[in-house]
Amino acid sequence: LPQLRDFLLVYNRMTELCFRHCVCNLNYRLLTAREESCLDSCAAKLLHSNHRLMRAYVGLVPSLLQRRAADPPPGTARGEPG
Amino acid sequence: MDPLRAQQLAAELEVDMMADMYNRMTQACHRKCVPPHYKEAELSKGESVCLDRCVAKYLEVHERMGKKLTELSLQDEELLKRMQQGT
Numbered sequence: 001l002p003q004l005r006d007f008l009l010v011y012n013r014m015t016e017l018c019f020r021h022c023v024c025n026l027n028y029r030l031l032t033a034r035e036e037s038c039l040d041s042c043a044a045k046l047l048h049s050n051h052r053l054m055r056a057y058v059g060l061v062p063s064l065l066q067r068r069a070a071d072p073p074p075g076t077a078r079g080e081p082g
Numbered sequence: 083m084d085p086l087r088a089q090q091l092a093a094e095l096e097v098d099m100m101a102d103m104y105n106r107m108t109q110a111c112h113r114k115c116v117p118p119h120y121k122e123a124e125l126s127k128g129e130s131v132c133l134d135r136c137v138a139k140y141l142e143v144h145e146r147m148g149k150k151l152t153e154l155s156l157q158d159e160e161l162l163k164r165m166q167q168g169t
Contacts, residue, residue: 043150
C-alpha cells in the first residue's frame with residue numbers, strides 16, 4: 001500500500017505538471033491535437049527522467065553512506081545515532 | 083493482511099488521492115483563469131467559463147496520464163521480462 005500511495009502521488013504530480021505546461025488554450029472544452037501530443041511526450045519524458053534519477057540515486061547512495069560511516073557529520077559522535 | 087482491511091485501506095487511499103488531485107486542479111485552474119487583480123468579488127463571465135473548461139480539461143488530462151502511465155509501465159515490464167528470459 002505505501003508503494004501504491006507513492007505511485008498515485010507521482011501520477012497526480014505528473015497530471016499537474018503536464019497540465020500546467022501543455023494546456024494553454026482554454027477556448028475549448030476538449031483537448032487540441034497539439035495539447036494531446038504535448039501531454040503524451042510530457043508523460044513519457046517524466047517517467048523516463050524518474051527512472052534515470054532513481055538509477056543515479058541508487059548508484060550514489062552506497063558510497064554516500066560509506067563516507068558518512070567513515071566520517072560522521074559534526075555534532076554526531078562515532079557509533080552514536082545522529 | 084485481512085482482505086477486508088486491505089480493501090478498506092485501498093478505499094481510503096483512493097479518497098485521499100482524489101482529494102489531492104482536486105486540490106492540485108483547483109490551484110492550477112485558479113492560476114490559469116483568475117488573474118490576481120482582485121478588484122471585485124464576483125467572477126466575470128470569462129473567468130467562469132474558463133474555470134468550467136479548465137476542470138473539464140484537467141479531468142481529461144488526468145485520465146490520459148493514467149492510461150499513458152499504465153501503457154509505459156507495461157512496456158517496461160515486457161522489456162524487463164524479455165531481458166530476463168534472454169539471460
